Amino acid sequence: MAPNILIIGAGPAGCAAAIFLTQAGFQITVVDRGDPGEHNTTVFKVGESLPPTAKTLLDQLGIWESFQNAGHLKCFNNRSYWYSEQPTFTDFITQPPGYGWHLDRPAFDRQLVRETQSNGVVLKGATKVKAADYDGNKWSVILESADGQTQSGAYDFIVDASGRNSWLARRLGVERMIEDRQLALVTWLQTTHSVADASSLIETTPHGWWYTANIPGDRMATAFICKPNKAQRTLWQTPDGWSALLAAAPHTEQRISEGEGSLLTPATFVAADSGILSQTCGPGWIAVGDAAMTYDPIASHGILMAMVSARDAAKAILASYRGSPNAFEEYDEVMSEAFYVYVKERLKFYR
Secondary structure, three states: OOOEEEEEOOOHHHHHHHHHHHHOOOEEEEEOOOOOOOOOOOOOOOOOEEOOOHHHHHHHHOOHHHHHOOOOEEEOEEEEEOOOOOOEEEEOOOOOOOOEEEOOHHHHHHHHHHHHHHOOOEEEOOEEEEEEEEOOOOEEEEEEEOOOOEEEEEEOEEEEOOHHHOHHHHHOOOOEEEEEOOEEEEEEEEOOOOOOOOEEEEEEEOOEEEEEEEEOOOEEEEEEEEOOOHHHHHHHOOHHHHHHHHHOOHHHHHHHHHOOOEEOOOOEEEEOOEEEEOOOEEOOEEEOHHHOEEOOHHHOOHHHHHHHHHHHHHHHHHHHHOOOOOHHHHHHHHHHHHHHHHHHHHHHHHO
16 A cells, blocks of 8 residues: 655745655645635735756646647846946846746646546645644644634654644754854736836845846735835834835836736735754754755745755655665755755855
8 A cells, every 4th residue: 555645835935845745655644724616706926936957846746738829928037236337137038948937826736636637636725734734654643724623633744844834853852053144025016018028127225136027917016125124024014114215226116117017915024044054954844845854035046946956755655665765865955955055155145
């Protein structure tokens, strides 16, 4: 009988892990505190950038064809004013298929959920893990639905895809090593027409740096990456405070002005720190995506990293069940090395 695996979280990492594990023949159950199904009414979600290299992974997940018809916007380059009035361009023309994407992120997440379900995965929305105990062989798990109903189950393995919360790893006492703490002040704008500029725009200011990208539906995603003090956190979330920050970024302000952008949501701070678990796997469990490690938004690889780690975790789980004694140790080493390389590159930018 195929091993029974529980995945905590139905975001890109959790869904990708479910798809790859079902491809390998495992029985999969996915639980998520929210509603990841088709009737999910989420309109906005942080993270909308996919680089060209994502094509290979989307193909492996079996969603490349449907992805192309989903209305995501092509992004042909990144344009940055990084402590300079002269722009720097990073073009994607040499990276097949020659462009990346700015996503309709909720639609992309629903697409992953559909593919997950079409693979026979049991998906339990509005459900959280209340308790999980491992006896060295199996996990005894108690699930709780939104209405307070509980259900017990036994699983051979658990994949922690619970995001920055790292629910299982944290419960097991695994520490998260933070490389740098910072926040992103995020909001979304409605533009009166499609903006022709198909690039991501980055611009530094004395207090941090701006990121803007056009997304489907004549909308624009914005984020201001910073390290505010308490007073600044309060001020910058107000319309006047946000506008004052924008005024210090002339290229970003011009872009928004050209699109006649108006705020769709209040400016809100979200975590944007870099960090990795002190161990990304252990007896009977493995962490993927943000639950394992988080990147600075400057990397623009958050979603891709989440799905790549899910693929690599699935390979490690399969290799372990086939008798490889070092499969999980190798996964942990790969994750640590990837984070080490990322940190070196990140420091180059900020220096």
